[in-house]
Amino acid sequence: MRTAAAVHPLRESLGERSRMSRIRSAASAVAALDRRTFLTAAAATGATAGLGIAFGPGSGSAKASSPATARTVGRRVAQAPAAPSDAGTTLETFSAPITGTEGYRRLGDGPAWDRRIRTDITGAKAGREDRRTAIASFVQLTDMHLADVQHPLRYEFLRSGRTGAWRPHEALTVVGLASLIERVNGLRGGPATGAPLSFVMTTGDNTDNNSKIELDWFLTAMNGGRITPNTGDPRHYEGVQNSGLKEFWHPEQELRDSDKQLGFPRIEGFLDAALRTVNSPGLRLPWYSTIGNHDDLAGGVYSFGADYIADIATGKRKLQLIPGDEAAAIYKGQRKGADPKGVDMKALVEAHAKEMRTVTPDERRAPFTQKEYLAAHLDPLAAGPGPVGHGYTKDNLEEGTLYYSFRISENVIGISLDTTDPGGHYTGSIGTAQLKWLERTLKEHKDDYVIVYSHHYSDSMDNMNADPARPGEARHGGDEVVSLFKAHPHVLAWINGHSHQNEITPHDTFWEITTASHVDFPQLARVIEVVDNHDGTLSLFTTLIEAAAPRRTDFEDLSQTGLAALYRELAFNAPGASQTLAGDPDDRNTELLLRKP
Template sequence: MHRRPRRTAASQLDRRTFLAAAGAVTTATGLGLAVGADDGSAVADPGPAPATSPAPPAAASAAAPTGAGTTLASVAAPRGSGGYRRLGDGPGWPRIVRADLAEARNGREGKRTTLASFVQFTDLHLTDVQHPLRYEFFRAGDAGAWRPHEALTLPGVVALVERVNKLRRGPATGAPLGFVMTTGDNGDENAKIELDWFLTALSGGRLNPNTGDPQHYEGVQNSGLKLFWHPDSSLRDQDKQLGYPRINGYLDAITRRVNSPGLNIPWYSTFGNHDGLSGGCYPAAGTFIGDFAVGGRKLQTIPAKEAKWLMEGEANGVDPKGKRIEALLKAHKKEMRSVTPDPRRVPLTARQYVAAHLDPQHTGHGPVGHGYTRANLDSGNLYYTFRVSEKVIGISLDSTDPGGHYQGSLGTTQLNWLDGVLKQHKDEYALVFSHHPSWSMDNTTPDPASPRDKRHGGDEVIALLQRHNNVLAWINGHSHRNRIRPRGTFWEIATASHIDYPQLARVIEITDNHDGTISLFTTLVESAAPYRTDFHDLSQTGLASLYRELAFNSPGSDTTLSGTETDRNTELLLKRR
């Protein structure tokens, strides 16, 4: 289970932070052309592990920039007071010019040409809430260790897809959006079914949220335990005591099929710790944990003291192999609920993850493999390059440590590969994508498959990127928090999740200002779901609206994840090399 960041000191329990933790191809281009020029088509990068390019899209000219449909125009805002608050329209967030790394020169608005225009999704956490090995039982030790709204991740992600499809153009340049990059934690439990949902949601098709028994819900929300919100019941659970509503028919609604139109532009995939590790923490394929995941027993609660002890161990990375969890499950065997086994919950290896992306049924608007190629399948490596535009190369890293633990790192082999790619493309600009940000990369657990491949942290990655003056930005997620930091020669851009409020994605546009500077415009977007909710509207759209409102009211949530104004809608200046 992904742990939600809390507004507590780092030394305190933070279940969702630890599992946060633990918890691009054709662009609107420019490429030296004025904004308004035709957008460029995607071509495969000739460097190591090149991505297959999608078919070139129809030419499209830039339009007048507009903030409509973005947080420049409006942001969800609470109404009234009390324990549970409804949402409505609120004022937008302004765009802040950040000149930390270069001077903002007058007249640049009229000179710019667009180099790239794309969208970043991150930390979608599509969740099988009936999975036997969800860590809901940690809520006994921390109210923030379980999300009352996580059964609605599928309608939530479809509403985000719908937002991008409606947006179509960058709000700063008016240039057509060229692609979407997801920077990891696309699923939550490293389960095949969650990966299938993710691939279908972005490529288009029907998603069935129900697992296990096809006729009955088998999760904690009908367990009878006051620890969890029971929307269909009169039970006075701890969430209803805080104002959470009773919603008759909710459990039937959350298990109905969801339809996704798929993104109408190409999309790429980056690997996160929840995509490769059980609960974002533990290697599972071929282990006791893997067997338990497809089995018929589910642990729903444990004593608070035991929950806190386990969470502290996870936070400190003392059990990357999951032996404590294994012992816990064995010790509480007699207290478990019987559920219907489902082989679709099987945890996946890295090669199986790549193979699923290469399946033609998930191509959508391309490219085939969404960045991953046959070379990745053969090697088992989950890092690659792709062509953003004529002048920009994209680099997707794999910062998940296969040895376990929710924090990230890079092995020496991958770090050397990154150095080589940047040297090879020294005459082009580079965008680097990863799941983990620099401040969450301190995991030195050895890779079981390559125990001599030393692991390297965020400071070493920053130092490497600073040695290459063609790097414009390092774009990541994992922390569920908007945070933008100057790194001397480039910008590090971390974006909030789409499961914890405020549930955001980010549009990024890059321009050459032809005055010795480059601008990176960042604009946050919410899903297309209406702000106002109706507890009687259990349609797919109604559930997507409810997803946002329940997330806002979630007990133990961190109210600072949206960041400051300088972390949201910005213009980030860089010196042009």
């Protein structure tokens, strides 16, 4: 079970002739495989064409009048399936400390995480390994928190009252994502079935602070290109890591800061390297996007007035630290959702105006609106491997909605929800219009399997603050959504993030799969494969992966690869970080059994 203190709220992730031809092609590609592997590969190839047909422009649909159209445009060339393989996954090895038991610990290749079979919902039948065929295979990324660490209004000033409010590795989020993309690109197929992976889904908190420049970095990283994770003065870093404040790790100074007292290293040239241009390979797979609270709210929490936050974000004054008792009180209030509109936060910022650091203003730090978020995704120049809009459509832009459906394969659709409450607070909910759309979509696709994606997990959806754009609309929590899914047993899984912790929960007829973040350790993403066991059951295989960077670090290696390795190690050692985010073994690599509806 998650604990309330696990994550800081502000950081918070095919006709018969063609089918037989494809199977014969697969057979020649895997002639050396055993019977079990061959059956999996042949069936996966049959599904692959279906997995790929939704990836042309406009394949998503969220139009209210026809909410579940899930249009299919274009067709990708089917790949021959690979043999199932643990390579590049936590089934092969996982990062683990190789030095000491206290203080700053170095990482290396550790023991693998095994795969657990879970029969909470229904039992496992013998012989299914020889019968199963793949019907969907994809990757989930979540909670990447790409951060402009020099932004004037980041909530690092709360570290005086809560150590975990700031991470020593935050300047490396972009290089960390590039390394994760490299890992995804290197996977030949699903680890359990070998079926070609057909797409990637992000489940929110793609950015850290609702900033236009962070959104640009996210889209560029996902699609491929060059990113310079620096704002303000292009010549100098202007953030807490050269502030002289002992509460923050100063990698290039002799200052005996609080993190160095715990063993953090001195690394000459770290800040210059962290702000250097990053080359992202971009995903080779089509990808879809889901919004999170850090994408939609200042700091993931506050529903500030647009003018106020824009003035602060693009201005020249940065608040770096406040007294510990004030910070502790602010944090306590955030946990309770006491200040969703940021009234108290505004007062605090104004009260400490004279203590702020002067920094270089930058218009690129301005907050983005929901309309701007959608427009950025819909820009054809941001299409990358597709689809244009990454799930969002012109209908979303015209109607001001951030939810949609899309075709995953011949008999599977995906549904992406918007669970962020624009009224403020880091927990979530959905409005009545979205709930009704969701119910209509499920009824429209009663003959399909359904996989649902959102940022918030069910227990974190208890936020009933009114949406400022729809003040008369009721909000609905996780219990209602769970009940709706139970009433539609063709819903197989609800996949989400937000907690930064691995947890897999059975709900009678479907599985809720919550995945750890890629900012807090363990920095993970999850491969999910859906298979038909042809015995009245389905299986969902979940396999966790880490970024491609080496697990061993070299403090003198400040190359892009070296920094990506350091990103992981610093995250492991981050003071105040939760030690439970990996979850139990049953929450990691699994086979989840379901009754076939």
